[in-house]
Amino acid sequence: MITTLVIKNYALIEDIRVDFNEGLTIITGETGAGKSILLGALALLLGKRADLGSVKDASKKCIVEGHFAIANYNLESIFDENDMDYESHTIIRREILPSGKSRAFVNDTPVALAQLQALSPYLIDVHSQHETLEVATENFQMDVIDSLAGNSSLLKLYSKEFADFKKTSEALSLLQKEKEDASKELDYQSFLFNELQQANLSKLNQQELEETYETLNNAEAIQDALSNVNRLLDEEQIGTLQSAKEARIILGKIKEFSTVFEGFWERVNSIILELEDISSEVGNTSEKIEADPEMLFQVNEKLQTLYKLQQKHAVSSVSELLEIEKNLEEKVNTTLGMDDAIEKLEKQKALLRQTALKTAASLHQKREKSIPLLKKKLEATLLPLGLPNAQFQFELNASEDFKASGTDTLQLLFTANKGMAFGSLKKVASGGEMSRIMLSIKAVLAEYKKLPTIVFDEIDTGVSGEVANKMADIMHQMSKKMQLLSITHLPQIAAKGDHHIKVYKEDKNNITGTHLKVLEKEERIIEIAQMLGGKNVSEAALANAKELLN
Structure with a gap:
């Protein structure tokens, strides 16, 4: 989980430091206050390419630093694979120099962006309404099924077998080409x-x-x-x-x-x-x-x-x-001796192929068994989210071709209404429906695997009333097992937070700056009341805000 975020000389931010806690942290603020600046700073920590144009004062160095508590994440192997020093309290720092040059550090050791990008998915997972297309990809859908199926060990075994098969296949092709020449x-x-x-x-x-x-x-x-x-x-x-x-x-x-x-x-x-x-x-x-x-x-x-x-x-x-x-x-x-070597490699390749196919078949069987449960959970989660007739159809087929996660091909079909034909998610699901599907999938995943910190960026856009309450309940339930940050305009969701941060703009010496403030209980009441009724807070809005918080 992220514990601290430090931002200096970035966009409208001069110098801020904010501490984060476990559970559900709500981030609110008026449109244009600078909530997107926080996401931009987080994107730098995740390995996004730096842009000198995002620096507040181009004559000074820009710094974005994140502190992460990862003792329970089992990331030692990820650090080893990417040649980085592991620390249970890991610090990631990005710097943009006045020259425009960017530098990245993990635990005070310089790293390449590729190393940072390999680590970041295990730390923070950012979702917005405009970035939910990932849910429509086969890799994402397969990962969800594998999580429910408990395929982690089998996938590691298959990955090794597939790597051995590829290595042998490449060696055989090279030797055959050499013999031909x-x-x-x-x-x-x-x-x-x-x-x-x-x-x-x-x-x-x-x-x-x-x-x-x-x-x-x-x-x-x-x-x-x-x-x-x-x-x-x-x-x-x-x-x-x-x-x-x-x-x-x-x-x-x-x-x-x-x-x-x-x-x-x-x-x-x-x-x-x-x-x-x-x-x-x-x-x-x-x-x-x-x-x-x-x-x-x-x-x-x-x-x-x-x-x-x-x-x-x-x-x-x-x-x-x-x-x-x-x-x-x-x-x-x-x-003349290449024939013997080729024959040996062909036999080895055939043996490795059969071994990998056997493991892939086991993956397929476990996936098939888990699909009904996933279908049931997703449809049950979407029911109170304003999609009572939502239905999923999973088409899982085994092939003879190896892929990174087996030999299966997967197509997830969806319909939101009775009597309507099923279609692929990206074709038939609206933006609001995709947001709710993503939330449902993440909620189900939270039951089966250790997820990184999730940031929902206005994923609740277009939602109101009881549906908003249900979304808030789901987020709150998820936050019991993981750290969750939600940027929201909905008072129902804001009221469910364990912690509340307000983003606001302020003019000082004719210079506009973005600031953050951790709200106490009374401040939260006023903020939620303003979300309900505008800046001129009424007694009714205050009462409603208190009721929501309670």
Whole structure:
């Protein structure tokens, strides 16, 4: 419930603070006194967009602040879901700065309007004769039925199941789209992969292949060169080895005379050993090399395949081709493996669908059972409100399509007179009838669920006499279970209030301002008397006012 409302520099209000209590609070005042300003301030607290034009003095900051006692509202989860700090005594503040910028705070923490708008329906519910079209919406009507049916737990369960079903359905659609896109490239990717795989790249050494090719392609020239080398090294008359050996013999005769000569001998000896080794290897290699046209052809084919693949994939090494082959294999396998994943998701979706349908069917059954009771209560409530022949007809049908609250579609049909055809509320109910229907529905709801503070803004327009008395009785009865504020012009309703606030305008220093005053008992008598007979209060009006209050 709202406990305090502070308004500064808003419209015709300079600075007011009003405290609210439990029960029924009546708000009265002459037309144009500023009752709508209170509603405008409340709308800011509920998340309406701010307008600099509503600020009294544009050079100063405008502040609207509301204090709410919500310990019994069980709103902790709502605060958590919207990332706000929960306090059993919650303070909401809106500020409009001279720059036109608006700010919102919940418990002194800045919040976005979306966060405030998510919270506000749980705090205040405003109704006026011009804003009763909500009662004609399917969502509102379904919510009423669910309240009577006690479907709160089932709705939470269904909401989770529906969310799981939607999540799985979206994942399945995404995977199917990915498979569709991937399938278009699968053939080409498979071709590239097979082409690389057939090349047997892991067993290819490009450098060895190129050396082998050059060797086989130049076998005759290589053999001639190696023979000449061997001849130069080891020919008996002029070979390098022979000359070196002769030098070693000569040095051997003098090596003992000096370490220098001994060093010469050792170096020549090392050269001889290295040359002998080279000569031996050259000879062996020369014997191994021979022209092999078939092998040359095979090596050339491998190299040409390798060069073509490198050119196609714009790389220069076997290792890069192997990496490409690996990536292609993963893509091909992923695409081929999507069928299994899709099949798994399809089964999961079907299972979740059946689970949600089962819960939706339970919701439907409980709704069907509660409709006769709701019909009876609404028609009984409207009977004394000047609609003795009002009748409702609820058409509840189950479908196969999921909605936020199940699979049901609902149409509420209404007729106010006997012998008249039923029609949808928004088509056949007048503004006055819609107001009374809304009041009746809220009265029934108050029996079954914890409602937020309700504000009725002249919902009684066009009503008088005994009907007004009955409306007052309903409001008073509702206020025993909830906080209710009623802006009214009817003395019958004003007299039923537990508390009474008067809104009035006053001129000071040639400036008009709106003010609020909490009326005491004697002041209430005068106010109600004026509502009955005008400003010039008669004794009869005073007596009538006292009688109404008693």
